[in-house]
Amino acid sequence: MRWDSLDRENCSLARALAVVGDRWTLLVLRESFMGIRRFDDFEKRLKIARRVLSERLTMLVDEGVLRKVPYQEKPTRYEYRLTDKGFALYPTIITLVHWGDRFYADSAGPPVLHTHRTCGHDFRAVVTCSECGEALDARAVTLRPGPGTLRSAGRSRSKTA
Amino acid sequence: MRWDSLDRENCSLARALAVVGDRWTLLVLRESFMGIRRFDDFEKRLKIARRVLSERLTMLVDEGVLRKVPYQEKPTRYEYRLTDKGFALYPTIITLVHWGDRFYADSAGPPVLHTHRTCGHDFRAVVTCSECGEALDARAVTLRPGPGTLRSAGRSRSKTA
DNA sequence: GAGATTAAGTCTTGAAATAAGACTGAGTCA
C-alpha cells in the first residue's frame, strides 16, 4: 500500500494515519502542544534531521494542522502554530501519553504531570460517550455502516469493536 | 534518533510511539479491535506484506499488547488477541478515528458509526478530566514535572500545553 | 495416495525513507 494514496481509502483511521501516523510527525505535534513554534527550537529539542523536520512541517501546513505565521520582517520569518484542526488532535495525543505513563513510566512515576486549570487538579484523560457521558470501554462498542460506507467495505458488517 | 532506543527516553509519548507509532501497527490494532485474530485475515483485510505483518505481530506480542492463543492442534496454530494493555489503547484509536471522521470523511458522512451498547446511541468520543469530568481542551492544561522527571529534561518547565 | 488447499510464516530483491552533517542565503550585531 502506498501511504500517499491512503486518503482515498474509505477508512477514517487510515486517512488520519496518512497525516499523523508517523513517529516524527506526532513528536513534532507534541512540541507544538508544549508551545514550541520555531524551526530551530523543534530541531534542538527533538534532535531531528533538518531535512525531515522541514518535510514534516511543510506537510502539516499543507494538511491544515499547522499554519505559518510571520513573526518578524527583514528577513521575514515564520513560526508554526496549531490550527483548530491541530488542536483537535489533543485527545489522541493526551490519551497516548497517558498510555505511555501507565505502561512505560519509570518506577518513580510519570515524567510529566498534567494539571487541569479549570479545576486545578492533576488528571488522567478519560474517554467518555458523548451521549450518556459514561467512560467508554472497547467491549461496549458496536460498529455499523455509516452514510459514507462504500459498497466494497467488508468492514461494514456489524462487529463488536 | 534510533527508535529502538526511544524507550529509554524520558518521555511517555516517545515511549508509546516506539511501540505503536507506526502506521501498520495501528492498522493492525484497528483490525484487532474489530475482532480480527488470525494472520491470514489480517493480511487479506489490510493487504499488508506478510513479512511486515509478521514483524508487527511479533513485536506487539513482545510488548504485551497482543498475546498468542492456540486455537487448534496438529498443526498448532495461534491467533492474536488483545491484552488489557492492548485494550487500553482504545481511547487513542477511537479519538483518532473520530478526528479522521471529522476532517476527512466523504461529504456523505463517516464510513462507520460507533454505537455504545450501554446506552444504545451512536456516539463521539469525548475526552474528559478524571477529576472534574469536564471535557478537556488543550488550552486549559498545564504541564509540570512529575516524580519520574530526569534532571536533564528541558521540558520540565511549566508550560501551557 | 497424488495433488490441491489452508494457515502461518520466511526469504529475496528493489524502492523509499532516514540520519548526519555540510552548505546556502538574508539579514543583524560587535
Place this chain on the structure above:
DNA sequence: TGACTCAGTCTTATTTCAAGACTTAATCTC
C-alpha cells in the same frame, strides 16, 4: 569585516519497507 542567527536545502550512506515467490506442516479431494 567577520561572526552570528534563523530557516532552510543538498549529499551520501544506512536502514527500513513493499511485493511477492517460496517453505512447512497438516488436512481435504478425487
